[in-house]
Amino acid sequence: MARYPQNTFVDLIERDVIRIDGERHLLRYVLTLDNMESESEKTATxxxxxxxxxxxxxxxxxxxxMVRFLSKEDFQSISFVTLFPYHVPTATQLRELIVDPRLEEVMEKxxxxxxxxxxxxxxxxxxxGDRPYYIPNRQFDEAFQYVMHLIQMWQKEKNVYVFRYSHAPSFTKNGQPDTPQKKVIEGILPIHT
Structure with a gap:
């Protein structure tokens, strides 16, 4: 665990707890930070x-x-959302929750x-990033296609970006927007150039 970068603080966390077969699981839908150094009202997710x-x-x-980079770019509000909201310690638990048909309401939320x-x-x-082995193709495809469909439906393409990395491509070999894990973020690029 690490502390958040200086001059940023958690403004909002939308989370929940569910019980499945007697086991407690944490969900996190949104994490929003406030960059106190910014004088702008720009928002990034x-x-x-x-x-x-x-x-x-x-x-x-x-x-x-990601917070350091977006703060340096003068974003005042920085949010994180996920394709799958399950905050669990193992890949096996994540897979079990993703394939559980009883959790459709969680995915809708x-x-x-x-x-x-x-x-x-x-x-x-x-x-x-790419689909990890523990997430089934169908659920992964449904999740990322939902995001892409929303972007097209609301004509938000001009607001959609990927990170530009130093010495690494922005997209995986499979064409997915890559994560900054073990990379240096240098900027953002429009998804459609």
């Missing part, structure tokens, strides 16, 4: 695969990297948060 370690008091290295952030962000950055 990053869409990644699933919640990482960032919470109210502590962050993680990849979240901090997650999609509403993605939609809301798309409509209210100046910059919407896609950064989820």
């Amino acid at each position: 990053v869409v990644h695969l699933h919640p990482m370690g960032a919470e109210q008091q502590y962050s993680d290295a990849m979240t901090n990297q 997650n999609r509403r948060f993605i939609h809301e952030r798309l409509m209210n962000s100046d910059v919407f950055v896609l950064a989820w």
